[in-house]
């Protein structure tokens with residue numbers, strides 16, 4: 464019989480073999496951090512099933528001074544939003560449209576979509592959706608100029624970890640949330656999209672949530688459901704029309720001196736594709752005097768030293784196709800998700816450090832049900848500055864035309880103010896060495 468005992472982290476092991484105690488010394492592996500295990504899934508039920516009460520309320524920015532309000536009701540209700548700058552006093556109203564979709568046996572509720580405005584920047588608005596007996600919500604519009612703060616989180620899902628991430632984000636003073644794909648992890652089970660909408664409503668009804676799609680949004684089933692992104696496109700209408708894109712899967716917008724570009728990793732991206740040609744035109748229109756910063760979001764990371772998701776065409780081929788465009792345009796930061804961990808690279812171009820390339824950051828650590836991607840390639844590549852498999856979110860505070868502060872906040876640090884990784888960024892448009 465063999466018994467193995469550990470002591471003080473494993474510096475001394477006693478092997479007891481056939482009654483003989485044999486001390487064995489060894490060097491314990493360096494373990495700076497115990498990676499947190501997955502937490503259980505959540506399902507958020509409807510408060511009032513079958514009714515016309517608004518649920519899954521979320522907002523997204525449209526153009527310079529408008530906001531899209533989206534919500535779902537189980538029974539028919541007018542696509543009307545009443546709003547104003549004082550609680551209970553709605554001096555304005557707007558009407559939009561209602562849609563629904565079918566997915567196998569599932570039939571969605573009434574999906575309402577209303578654009579309101581013009582709105583004043585940095586102002587709290589109170590609003591009510593649908594019938595005039597509904598509850599009051601409120602949101603704050605983003606500022607028109609610096610500073611502006613983004614919360615950034617990918618691969619959110621709906622688990623106890625998601626709840627922890629959302630709790631942390633709710634304590635941050637941010638203007639807009641950016642999500643680089645993988646929202647609900649409904650994965651064909653459509654009521655989970657409804658649950659996700661209810662889970663995020665407290666935050667997504669208060670600040671614009673700007674999202675792009677990940678692989679979990681595709682939901683295409685050969686023969687049975689041949690179109691992709693059905694639920695995502697129906698529920699998360701982003702301002703693609705305003706950025707002259709022909710698809711909800713890629714779009715851009717300006718906010719307070721930052722040009723944000725959302726790309727689609729799971730649609731065509733080669734140089735002959737509509738997305739590529741749209742990106743080329745969009746980047747060509749950026750006026751760095753007006754928007755000194757460019758931030759891009761994708762789902763599948765182009766740079767990744769985690770063992771997860773290596774060798775996928777959405778990473779390799781999209782990088783091959785589009786990296787030159789982003790480099791020539793002097794994009795400042797590229798956020799990705801997909802890998803369930805956090806990793807920050809230095810400024811990089813074609814796999815090498817380059818002072819005029821974007822900083823690539825993987826922030827796929829929102830709280831999904833699949834757990835963390837905790838195995839890394841070793842040695843750590845020189846271009847990878849910080850990497851850790853923990854759940855969390857990031858914040859980008861763009862202070863002015865030249866400086867921004869990026870911080871990463873892990874959920875296990877109970878104080879939201881703690882930043883586990885942080886860096887000051889200087890905009891490439893202000894760097895004379897990177898002038899094109």
Ligand SMILES: [Fe+2]
Nearest residue numbers: 645677678801
């Ligand atoms: Fe993903």
